[in-house]
Amino acid sequence: MDRGTTDRTLLSPERRRADRTRLIDGVVDVLVIGGGVTGAGAALDAASRGLSVGLLEARDWAAGTSSRSSKLIHGGLRYLEQLAFPLVHEALQERSRLVTTIAPHLVRPLPFLLPLTSPVWQRAYYGAGVALYDALGAALTADRGVPTHRHLSRRAALAEFPGLRRDAIRGAIRYWDAQVDDARHTLAVVRTAAGLGAAALSSARVTALLRDGGDDAAPVVGVRVADLTDGSSFVVRARSVVAATGVWSDDVGEMLGDAAPSLRVRASKGVHLVVPRDAIDGGEFARGASGGVATAGGPDEQRPGLILRTPTSVLFVIPWGEQWIVGTTDTPWRLDRDHPAASSADIGYLLGQVNRVLTRPLTPDRIIGVYAGLRPLLAGEADQTSRLSREHAVVTPAPGLVLVAGGKYTTYRVMAADAVDAATEGLPGVPESRTAQLPLVGAHRWNAVKDAAPDLAAAAGLPEDTVARLLQRHGDQVGAVLALAASDPELARPLPGAPAHLAAEVVHAVTAEGALHLDDVLTRRTRVSITTPHRGTESARAVAELMRGVLGWDDERTDREVAHYEARVAAERESQRMPDDRTADAARLGAPDVRAAV
Template identity: 60%
Template sequence: MIAPARLNPTTRGDALIQMESDVVDVVVIGGGVTGAGVALDAATRGLSVALVEARDLAAGTSSRSSKLIHGGLRYLEQLNIALVSEALRERALLLDTLCPHLVRPVPFLFPLTHRGWERAYVGTGMVLYDTLGGARRAVPRHRHLTRRAALRAVPALRPDALVGAIQYWDAQVDDARHTMFVARTAAHYGALIATSARVTGLLREGDRVAGVRVHDLEGGGQIDVRARQTINAAGVWTDDIQAMAGGRGQLSVRPSKGIHLLVPRDRIHATTGLILRTESSVLFVIPWGSHWIVGTTDTDWNLDLAHPAASSADIDYLLTHVNQVLRTPLTTDDITGVYAGLRPLLSGESEDSSQLSREHAVVSPLPGLTMVAGGKYTTYRVMARDAVDAVAHGLNRSVPPSCTDRVPLLGADGYPALWNAREALARSAGIHVARVEHLLTRYGTLTQEVLALVRQRPELARPVRGADTYLAAEAVYAASHEGALHLDDVLTRRTRISIETWDRGLEAAADVAELVAPELGWDRQTIDVEIGHYQARVAAERESQQQADDQTADAARLGAPDVRTGGRSLLGRSEPAHS
């Protein structure tokens, strides 16, 4: 039977009860895009699936990427044709079939700084990029621009910063929302999903891994989830899970920190994104609604994995490099938001993290345990398919091949038609068409569910205080349908209020807490605790971004405790108003 597509405290509680009572075919450790993809792949093959995540969906790497769905031009330069071709095939699938409501084309300008040879060299690469993996079907072809044409497209560029340019197309996504949609689609096909569920050990039957022991960080209890096969998709925490298996494993993941800045759209006058060479990698300036995302760095990180911190040195690095080509330099006063994430790179011989492999690996160090690591966001579906293929032979039954290349995510079916009807939809809902367009690019056809809330409760048609891009209904929906359990989940991942507002969401926090309280069963004390946790997090992040190096930045960031401590029980609260 197909399970409800909602994720909320009630469905989470039901999932934990069922996980404890049943033996599932596959238990997945990790609620990032790879783990969610594994859950979806397994569920759509007819397998019973449980997914457990220590914090929130996409709480780690999968909410802190460059928000790009791309083949990777620099991997083409490294002659990794197979990786680029695979990624471009996935890009086309995501754009055309799987989630056109979440992934959309975006143009980039590549400034040329040398006459003659560079245009021929880069142009040859762009021809390949346009054709590998059927790429031409998904986005427009590249085009060559004179310096004058390039400056018309990006008046913010200094005239002496280029001699010409090439414009090409890739795609972008709100990574956290996409990951949530993958998990929610997995739930739609029967997967059991539980966040705030930390794996504390592996269950064993002799030498065989037979499931996981899980600490419920909301209720405070502990359960055993028994499974015929266990898949570790924990990303940068892969080695921690390997340690639970006695240190036996064939993967070594090396975290690499990347930070990004958000600046208002009016700070860079341009109609296209930018890609710039640096001494070690590339730097992107990416259009993001009313902002630009500037990133990224690529440095080793061996400190706290849950809350990587951006230092002032990281921020200065990005500003220095982007300002080399801008007429009007950016300053720290222009920065609206900052976020830092960790790439789970497979360790290699190179000491330079920017040169480590973006290929993924699937290994089975023990009977019943499979690990998948490495890769890049764009190819999450391939990673998931390979991981489920690896465990299929251990299930002693016939397992169908993967079909996720033909299974659209929730919100995708009928999306083009609903987009075409957006003006009529706006009239019927009594809101501006721009609001409906915003909703369609975040929810697809599930926009109807959000608007149903507005019709039931007209007061939810107002903007969130302090973050007027978002409707109050979106905060409520995040808790009632999208699995948000804490204020931070709503402000940081279901929305991007934490990085899109000048005050990092401090004003919005009180409003959103009041909105989600009935859905999450919060009393007045819990509302105040949640707001306090969020305020402490913002203060710690601001403090860390004033520090000169990773060590002091990490220490400052850890000054704010994690809201998921396992010591605060949900028992005794009133039941959510909606389930």
């Protein structure tokens, strides 16, 4: 990517001010509400078609569901049992595109073991399912991006995952899916859209829909926005509005009054635990399948994960850098949607399920981090959220307004294209979606830099593993972070309490990645909030001081950011000691969102 294009993708404070002015002064073809992966994808899809685009997010990019997923790009192996073949095929097509073209620096193949616990019939049954899964994944192209499955004996399975109880398995099937850094991927989608001309504003909450007339049949012609950086309000006008607001979809529908859509979205809570690498003996698996992609332990090392059947759904044990992610739950949630809380019951359930197969049980004291997210599921007749549809829907409840809801992270691009198709149906000369082969920021020169960690580290005077991690986060944009580190020795130092991150990454988060608050950096630009035992409190002051230097915070603002973050961590810890959803929610609400202070 040339330097000019790179500059246009920067989400700097100056860019935000310019984008706000642009939105106030003009009329955009497509205005997208919601800065999760689907909304970001819709903005990118529209911008890549040559349309003028605005993108509004009430909090931070990926602040909701899109930063709290299982970090997987997958077809949904369990959906084969529901005979959802088109859904699985579509998701596997998207997996291939993401791994090979769209975001290979952020989406990487990952092996999983499916333990077999019953006699021969189970191997035949599951084996047929996994074979079909591979076949559906290969139907798009010979370059599927991931290897095919393999049957393992009990001895072979234990060799690959020594921590499994011998008496708990009779063998396993190893198959492949892919892993994603969800928050950074969503951010890359936003930046790519910005590079194509989209005006992108976070901390911009839509408070009302504008109608061209006084009745419920009047078309939607824009929105009213509250700017949460300064408390001001402004209007954005648009030829079409796309609401990609996930579990907040019903809120947008209610703005329509009597014309509210029949589409309803239900929230399902998914809780994940993060534990250190040595808490689970997952072994090592090195077979060169990564294509040279640098992973946590080396260029070709692939620690396998686990997929376990539970009474209601499935449970994943997923390698994540120097940690494991264990999840997820799947339960209805009807409380605060901004900050869903994990209870002690959620944590106990996950520990109980995973400990059924581990030789060394996980105990609560080994948990480093906990996070909870909400899946937006299309409401149906089933009471159990685990049985609700993972398909998506696009509806037009009023002229000028399109609602897209449901789906799963993996198929965000398809959802986005469908939404933009609906939004531009009346606009002449709009081309079809162009995003199927469009690389995101960081992916354009990935093949040229993915193996360059030794040379880049030597040139920068940094440890090779540090640069390898930077490559995984930033792809071919790693040079921007290394340039910051070279400009100031203080920026080349590791963060206090988070040695896997450089101070330069904090400055880059503000100047290039749209971070406006301490929470944005510690929770989404990095994952310090879930990958360190202190959950970011030991890093908060140093990170705030770095942000202060870029954003011009005074002492009071800096102290307030640190105090808020510490209160948030304390509230989360307290919620995780509560016995149920209601008490956990009440404890978590003890620390309100930092943007509410404006």
